Amino acid sequence: MNxxxxxxxxxxxxxxxxxxxGAGVEVGIGDDAAATKPAExxxxxxTSDMLVEGIHFDLDTCDPVTLGRKSLxxxxxxxxxxxxxxxxxxxxxxxxPSVSVEFLDDFMYGMLGRAEQFEVSLIGGDTCxxxxxxxxxxxxxxxxxxxxxxxRSGARPGDIICxxxxxxxxxxxxxxxxxxxxxxxxxxxxxxxxxxxREGMALADARIPSAMIDISxxxxxxxxxxxxxxxxxxxxxxDKIPLSPFFLExxxxxxxxxxxxALAGGEDYELLFTAPPSRKNEIFQLFASLDTPVAVVxxxxxxxxxxxxxxxxxxxxIVKRGFNHFS
Amino acid sequence: MNxxxxxxxxxxxxxxxxxxxGAGVEVGIGDDAAATKPAExxxxxxTSDMLVEGIHFDLDTCDPVTLGRKSLxxxxxxxxxxxxxxxxxxxxxxxxPSVSVEFLDDFMYGMLGRAEQFEVSLIGGDTCxxxxxxxxxxxxxxxxxxxxxxxRSGARPGDIICxxxxxxxxxxxxxxxxxxxxxxxxxxxxxxxxxxxREGMALADARIPSAMIDISxxxxxxxxxxxxxxxxxxxxxxDKIPLSPFFLExxxxxxxxxxxxALAGGEDYELLFTAPPSRKNEIFQLFASLDTPVAVVxxxxxxxxxxxxxxxxxxxxIVKRGFNHFS
Numbered sequence: 001m002n003x004x005x006x007x008x009x010x011x012x013x014x015x016x017x018x019x020x021x022g023a024g025v026e027v028g029i030g031d032d033a034a035a036t037k038p039a040e041x042x043x044x045x046x047t048s049d050m051l052v053e054g055i056h057f058d059l060d061t062c063d064p065v066t067l068g069r070k071s072l073x074x075x076x077x078x079x080x081x082x083x084x085x086x087x088x089x090x091x092x093x094x095x096x097p098s099v100s101v102e103f104l105d106d107f108m109y110g111m112l113g114r115a116e117q118f119e120v121s122l123i124g125g126d127t128c129x130x131x132x133x134x135x136x137x138x139x140x141x142x143x144x145x146x147x148x149x150x151x152r153s154g155a156r157p158g159d160i161i162c163x164x165x166x167x168x169x170x171x172x173x174x175x176x177x178x179x180x181x182x183x184x185x186x187x188x189x190x191x192x193x194x195x196x197x198r199e200g201m202a203l204a205d206a207r208i209p210s211a212m213i214d215i216s217x218x219x220x221x222x223x224x225x226x227x228x229x230x231x232x233x234x235x236x237x238x239d240k241i242p243l244s245p246f247f248l249e250x251x252x253x254x255x256x257x258x259x260x261x262a263l264a265g266g267e268d269y270e271l272l273f274t275a276p277p278s279r280k281n282e283i284f285q286l287f288a289s290l291d292t293p294v295a296v297v298x299x300x301x302x303x304x305x306x307x308x309x310x311x312x313x314x315x316x317x318i319v320k321r322g323f324n325h326f327s
Numbered sequence: 328m329n330x331x332x333x334x335x336x337x338x339x340x341x342x343x344x345x346x347x348x349g350a351g352v353e354v355g356i357g358d359d360a361a362a363t364k365p366a367e368x369x370x371x372x373x374t375s376d377m378l379v380e381g382i383h384f385d386l387d388t389c390d391p392v393t394l395g396r397k398s399l400x401x402x403x404x405x406x407x408x409x410x411x412x413x414x415x416x417x418x419x420x421x422x423x424p425s426v427s428v429e430f431l432d433d434f435m436y437g438m439l440g441r442a443e444q445f446e447v448s449l450i451g452g453d454t455c456x457x458x459x460x461x462x463x464x465x466x467x468x469x470x471x472x473x474x475x476x477x478x479r480s481g482a483r484p485g486d487i488i489c490x491x492x493x494x495x496x497x498x499x500x501x502x503x504x505x506x507x508x509x510x511x512x513x514x515x516x517x518x519x520x521x522x523x524x525r526e527g528m529a530l531a532d533a534r535i536p537s538a539m540i541d542i543s544x545x546x547x548x549x550x551x552x553x554x555x556x557x558x559x560x561x562x563x564x565x566d567k568i569p570l571s572p573f574f575l576e577x578x579x580x581x582x583x584x585x586x587x588x589a590l591a592g593g594e595d596y597e598l599l600f601t602a603p604p605s606r607k608n609e610i611f612q613l614f615a616s617l618d619t620p621v622a623v624v625x626x627x628x629x630x631x632x633x634x635x636x637x638x639x640x641x642x643x644x645i646v647k648r649g650f651n652h653f654s
Binding site (some may be wrong): 026027030031032033034035036037038040043044045046047048049050052053054055056078079081082084087088090092093094120123124125126128129130131132133135137139140141142144146149152153212213214229 | 353354355357358359360361362363364365367369371372373374375377380381382383405406408411415417419420421428448449451452455456457458459460462464466468469471473476478479480539540541544548556618
């Protein structure tokens, strides 16, 4: 069945019938705007991310269920990076006439499933025809009390630099997909990242990070954003970068290619944060309780230089090696 | 100069430099999410609208300044239809490589100019490449106290039906643009609608409307939405529909074409509301003070039928005449 067969209102009705009215929703889908009740004293967090067919995804290499999940996940990751609690979201889509209703059903199944995992509810949006490919635009609205919000600008010299999970898997997964390989944890991580919302909120509640960002452009680029906003430099130690067994097996422990994927590949959707060194034990305890890996990969320094150090203390030339997206 | 020449971060920096930090903005553009402070006791209103090149606009017939204005205006109109005050917005764009930086400068000039008129501030969004045409996705966040929010569902039999401004001009303007004609109030209304935010808020403050919607799909279709949500019918009188002198001169006072443009043309972005008949004088006084035309075009009835009456009391066959988009 084609989208044209059921029309815009038919499609909206089809989607809406599956949407449970979430907490704090006074007016949901079906009016000119949604009305929601913010928690008293909290600030509103809002973020938008757009996913474009042919740029961010390829319908040949992704299935609609995981595409639906990922579209929401990358937005949730931005709220996580502020230490916020995601609450509601709006979904707008430009849909080419070739897309089937079954595709959209699966897409919504994936997206609403992820939404349920995080108790986030769909409150509105827009659907229209596309003259090009499929375009997905999501706005997530979250909240957090002002004193708990974690910005990019608070890193101070001497702070330790931490990352969750492992890096490079998503970029490796994308390479594998392009080469026609599917299955395995790397392609999985690329197609279906899991946003670190729980971790971001736990960090915010404990008021541990001095600065935080989610890694979407690669560790060096996103650390670069923190350093720029915090007017600081950093030393990152290559042999402390957390890599998965699968990644190491596929890429080997050391090569320009390995480093490029891990440090500049992007789409990791892990959290990168800085914290005073006095909080180090607390960080490890917190992440042990969450059952999420965390690693200290370096230190914030005075000045503005970002150095990448080898195990023997030597320094890699970031610019020469071509992973200086951060500059 | 091309978008590729300055890159995504260059483009964001270029836009951001022109954005004044608005009221209630704690964290603006440049972090993972924006943080804003909602008014105490108010509900949050949020709405998203997407505009797609080749579907909603054509770069041959619209200039970037008015396109920027319209993109924001159609979203503001949705907040107006709830009786809300728009506060902040997020802008996401998928941009084809052929689009010049100058085009985007003009687009932002138009959009930020309109934003300033309504004291609405840009707090975030996303820019990315497009594999097809230009896609603009906007989310506007507004607020209103719960007791003042106007929904679609409150119309009651006996209520009068009112519309602001005049109808059909935008649809006529679109026809003229397609025929290569430019200039004049109709094309102006189509390309550059002015959202009735002030009127919506004044109605909400006076708690006059029992139901309200903005006319984007045509009077009959949008009245149909109110009637469906309110489980009511309506009688609309054709000779009470407000038409502009220009529209009447171009289309003549009566024809199927005239009626179709005025009742089902769409993109009027006027407010359509219902109210108890006892509030009629107050409505006229309010709109006189706002210097905005308002007209009573019919009455809400029991049942579910939407009738369109001629001056002699006869009834037009809405279905047969093909303007039954509302069904």
